[in-house]
Amino acid sequence: VNVYVYSSGSVEAQKLLFGNTEEGDLLELFTDFFDTTIGNKKDSGSYKKIVEKIGVSPEEILFLTDTPEEATAASKAGLRSALVARDGNEELTEEHFQNFLVIESFGELFGDDDDEDYKRLEGEDNGEVDDEDEDEDDLGEEEEEPEDDEGEDEDDA
Ligand SMILES: CSCCC(=O)C(=O)COP(=O)(O)O
Numbered sequence: 001v002n003v004y005v006y007s008s009g010s011v012e013a014q015k016l017l018f019g020n021t022e023e024g025d026l027l028e029l030f031t032d033f034f035d036t037t038i039g040n041k042k043d044s045g046s047y048k049k050i051v052e053k054i055g056v057s058p059e060e061i062l063f064l065t066d067t068p069e070e071a072t073a074a075s076k077a078g079l080r081s082a083l084v085a086r087d088g089n090e091e092l093t094e095e096h097f098q099n100f101l102v103i104e105s106f107g108e109l110f111g112d113d114d115d116e117d118y119k120r121l122e123g124e125d126n127g128e129v130d131d132e133d134e135d136e137d138d139l140g141e142e143e144e145e146p147e148d149d150e151g152e153d154e155d156d157a
Contacts, residue, residue: 002031006050006063011035042069047077062109068096082109 005014011033018026032054039046051058058078065071066089071081082101085092092102103109 002054003029004032004034004050004054005030006034006038006041006046008036008041011037041065041067042073044073044076047074047079051077051079064103064106068092068100071100 005018007014009017014033014035015027018030034050034053036046038049038053047058047063051061054061059080061079063071063074063079063081064084065074065081066084066086068083071083074081082103083092083096085102085104096102
């Protein structure tokens with residue numbers, strides 16, 4: 001997976017930040033860096049330019065942001081987008097949750113294929129309101145209860 005940064009902070013600032021973290025120099029984890037010299041993060045044209053520079057189909061790119069307007073702009077350019085819910089940010093609305101996968105941790109991106117939220121990334125409806133609100137109960141999911149240990153024999157010393 002190639003990881004890119006598109007930030008309102010300058011490329012120079014991004015490199016300083018990721019090159020000097022508590023975990024050390026993380027720059028080699030990133031393929032490239034973009035800033036607003038390419039365009040405003042709320043303008044879908046910026047994402048089209050980034051797609052051209054990266055040289056892959058837009059739907060092969062997952063754009064993560066904590067700003068719904070940026071997610072919408074990226075989706076309009078054909079990218080898949082997901083919202084990252086972060087403490088201190090403006091609360092996301094029901095509509096945001098309907099339109100986008102919302103994650104709190106990158107680990108949630110590796111969801112299972114049956115997960116309705118995860119599927120939101122896969123279809124053409126990423127960034128669109130999905131009015132099907134199926135609420136299916138899981139069938140036959142069994143949880144193993146630990147056996148009661150009463151009666152366990154223990155030798156006294
Ligand atoms: C990559 S998940 C967090 C997204 C995020 O915080 C963000 O988009 C910040 O954008 P900025 O332009 O402020 O660097």
